[in-house]
Amino acid sequence: MPRLTVGDLQKIKEKHKAEFTLREGGYRAKVTVHMGTCGIAAGAREVMTALLDEIANAGIDDVIVTTSGCAGLCAREPLATVEIINAPPVKYCDLNAEKIKEIFREHIMAGNPVEKYALVVGCETMY
Amino acid sequence: MEKVRTNLMLCAGTGCVASGTAKVKDALQKELEKRGLEKEIKIVLTGCNGYCAEGPVMAVYPDEIFYQKLTVEDVPKLVEEHFLKGRPYQKLMFKEPEKKTAIPMMKEIPFFKHQVLRVLRNKGLIDPEKIEEYISRDGYQAAAKALTQMTQEDIIKVIKDSGLRGRGGAGFPTGLKWDFASKVKSDIKYMLCNGDEGDPGAFMDRSVMESDPHSVIEGMIIGAKAIEAHSGYIYVRAEYPLAVKRLHLAIDQATEAGLLGKNILDTGFDFELEIYLGAGAFVCGEETALMRSIEGKRGMPRPRPPFPAHKGLWDKPSVLNNVETLAQIAPIILNGSEWYRSLGTEKSTGTKVFALTGAVNNVGLVEVPMGIPLRTIIYDIGGGIRKGRKFKAVQLGGPSGGCIPEHLLHTPVTYEDIVATGAIVGSGGMVVMDENTCMVGTAKFFLEFTTDESCGKCPPCRVGTKILMDMLTDITEGRGKESDIETLEDLGRDIIATSLCGLGQTAPNPILTTIKYFRDEYESHIKHKWCKAGVCRELTTFLIDEKLCKGCGACLRACPSKAITGEKKMPHKIIQDLCVHCRTCYDACKFKSIKILPAKFQGDPAELEAVLEKSKREAE
CATH class of the missing domain: 3.40.30.10 (Glutaredoxin)
Incomplete structure (x- = not known):
């Protein structure tokens, strides 16, 4: 590592911000890709990879991606749930790499849910 | 990407x-x-x-x-x-x-929920071997602030106002220490770190050095600026190989990045830092002994004054701070003294790290706001006593500390309140003991340690601890005399009053506090030759209460000396000649049918209840 100046400290911090967002919380949006057997068989893996690539290319650090099991509607897999802080979660269905990229641009970045791919808004009733 | x-x-x-x-x-x-x-x-x-x-x-x-x-x-x-x-x-x-x-x-796990992390702010969150990760968590920002925007007086004022006190055990105000050293004129001064953690069962400092070495280095840079020191040492015991390795790595990385050495962060300030390996002598945690050890001499304390702030390492003004104290510095500089004072009490501010060990369910390292009751640490964070047993005492402050009984568990953890009980906060060792612990044996354990570790320079400590040790040995082996308790107390107080350094001045504390709170155990050892916890082998007889025994055979299988006989579903018997008093059967029995009685108990087993009842009345 070269000798640092006071300004460099902040730069290093910025550079690693994305990873520490994962560890400390404080993210703006969370995408859950449903990776049950059904999801994986229907191509959830490609959806996930495409999404990770998009996030990396956009260079943003406040969106986290996580996986979860089958969402229950196996017929419409791959499914993904997009949660923006302070907005109800939106479930998308029948996804592929192209669709998730569009969702990333429109919903996650611009804040407008993509109605044509959306399945439902909100959560199921929980006890 | x-x-x-x-x-x-x-x-x-x-x-x-x-x-x-x-x-x-x-x-x-x-x-x-x-x-x-x-x-x-x-x-x-x-x-x-x-x-x-x-x-x-x-x-x-x-x-x-x-x-x-x-x-x-x-x-x-x-x-x-x-x-x-x-x-x-x-x-x-x-x-x-x-x-x-x-x-x-x-965040829902009780062990983590009650903690507030300041010293341990990076525990489990960063890779301690990568300086970038420390920097990403605001690392070295405080050093940069101290070197570019603050004068020596500014730094000392913030630390003084924060109320931070030395976490090594004595609780001396850190700001004041820095203030003394900063006012002494000298071309050479030293900033030192005490990593010679030696209390049995304590591992706070090791953990900080292992999991966040840069936080200690940053604290030292700020301290060096405050007292105008340009070189320093971290004194760490060689028994901490992982801590030593990570400190070396951290110093190398910080030097390469221009955070140590000449012209730090292009501010014109120089600070060279080295590691000095200690050989693991307890007395070297005492500041004057530690400095002698760095000088290459035998680690022995010397009388103070002169205090190290005037004549320390190589007779130059020096400041020695504990690892945990130094790890607190950077956040205080960044967030201010008010922020630090927002936790804790008026006189004991901020947080303290404890090594929670012994008979609790959740053994580990915890950081809590000062002023939190002992009960919260033991029962909420520690998850209570293992195997549903009864709490007996908690030992604070290691060999220099004392045992605190159940009726004082509401005591808030502050320097003043803990001292009032006879124990000390110390460096943060917290050993929880359950009902199966013998308090005389506990005092003996710690005395054995201090007797071994006494450097031998002053007679009260060298000779006094040995005499205390011999008396405790006699008591636990059945040779105790009625006058012993008083002699222990007198001699203990004399040793405290006349010893040269903190080792001798605190060594009798484990005895004095156990006599204070568990006098009945000493009396029962001496008068009745009876260790009720069943720990002191010479002072026990193990008997099976035939009315309670279900004949399950658990004790019979567990006994290492085949001293138990009996048919299935019939009451079992212990053959006294073969019994080695190991207490294995007592722990194995699920029906509490094994009773611990005085040495050479000759009475009729049928009188068991009467004997036990009588002793219970006496205790009350």
């Missing part, structure tokens, strides 16, 4: 390494590669997470799932379930010992 979606914070502290972190890491790496996940899921080796009893432990972010007791065999299933399919793997998740249900979220 690659996007990392998950961080696996695998603990690589000494405790978890001993229980197999390296193998688990290799297995995880291999399994992630096999599943093609190695680029999006990153393994980070962290310092001690604090939850050592259940290691190896791993926290998964952003999911905030906490796994414990990882094994190589579990890895394939864990990777498949959680990291591939997104289903947290229940089997390895944290379970509260009392409930047995899996509680996955870290």
Whole structure:
């Protein structure tokens, strides 16, 4: 590592911000890709990879991606749930790499849910 | 570009390494590669997470799932379930010992919930071997602020106002220490760090040095600026190999990055830092002995004054701060003294790290606001006493401290309140003892330690501790005299009054506090030759209460000397000539049918109840 100046400290911090967002919380949006057997068989893996690539290319650090099991509607897999802080979660269905990229641009970045791919808004009733 | 979606914070502290972190890491790496996940899921080796009893432990972010007791065999299933399919793997998740249900979220685990992390702010969150990770968590920002925007007086004022007191044990105000040294004129001064942690059962400083070495270095840079020192040493015992390795690495990285050495951060300030390895002598934690040891001489204390602020290392003005104290400095500089004072009490501000060990369910490293009651630490964070046993005492302050009984568990953890009980906060060792502990034996254990570690320079400590030790040995082996208790107290007070350094001045504390709170145990050892906890072998007779014995055979199978006989479902008997008084049967019996009686008990076993009843009345 070269000798640092006071300004460099902040730069290093910025550079690693994305990873520490994962560890400390404080993210703006969370995408859950449903990776049950059904999801994986229907191509959830490609959806996930495409999404990770998009996030990396956009260079943003406040969106986290996580996986979860089958969402229950196996017929419409791959499914993904997009949660923006302070907005109800939106479930998308029948996804592929192209669709998730569009969702990333429109919903996650611009804040407008993509109605044509959306399945439902909100959560199921929980006890 | 690659996007990392998950961080696996695998603990690589000494405790978890001993229980197999390296193998688990290799297995995880291999399994992630096999599943093609190695680029999006990153393994980070962290310092001690604090939850050592259940290691190896791993926290998964952003999911905030906490796994414990990882094994190589579990890895394939864990990777498949959680990291591939997104289903947290229940089997390895944290379970509260009392409930047995899996509680996955870290912030819901009582052990973590009650803690406030300042010293341990980076525990389990960064890789201690990478300076970038420390910098990413505001690392060296405080040093930069101190070097560019603050005068010596500014720094000393903030630390004074914060109320920070030395975490090594004595609790001397850190700001005041720095102030003294800064006012002495000298071309050479030294900034020193005391990493000679030596209390049995204490591992706070080791953990900080292992999991966040840069926080100590940063504190030293700020202290060096405050007193105008340009060189310093970290004194750390050679028995802490991992801490030594990570400190070396951290110093090398900081030097390369221009954070140590000449012209730090281009501010014109110089500070050279070296590590000095100690040989693990307890007395070298005393400041004057430590400085002599760095000078290459035999580690022995000398009378003060002159105090180190005037004549310290090589007779130059020096400041010696404990590891934990130094790790508190950077956040105080960044956030201000008011922020620091927002936790704790008026005179004991901020947080304190404790090494919680002994008979509690959750053994580990905890950081709590000062002023929190002992009960909260032991029962909420510590999860109560193991195996549902009864609490007896908590030992604070190691060999210099004392035992605090149950009726004082409401005592807030502050320097003043703990001293009022006869114990000391000390460096933070907290050993919890259950009903099966003999308090005379406990005092003897700590005395054995101080007798061994006494450097021998002053007679009160050298000779006095030996006499105390001999008397305790006599009491635990059945040769105690009625006058012994008074002699122990008198001699103890004399040793405290006349010893040269802190070692002798505190060595009798374990005896004095156990006499104060558990006098009946001393009396029962001396008068009735009866160790009711069944620990002192010469002072016990083990008998089976035939009315309670179900004849299950558990004791018979457990007895190492085949001293128990009996048919199935018939009351068993202990053959006294063969019994070695090891107490194994007592622990094995599920029906509490094994009774501990005085040495050479000759009475009729039928009179057991009467004898026990009588002793109970006497105790009351």
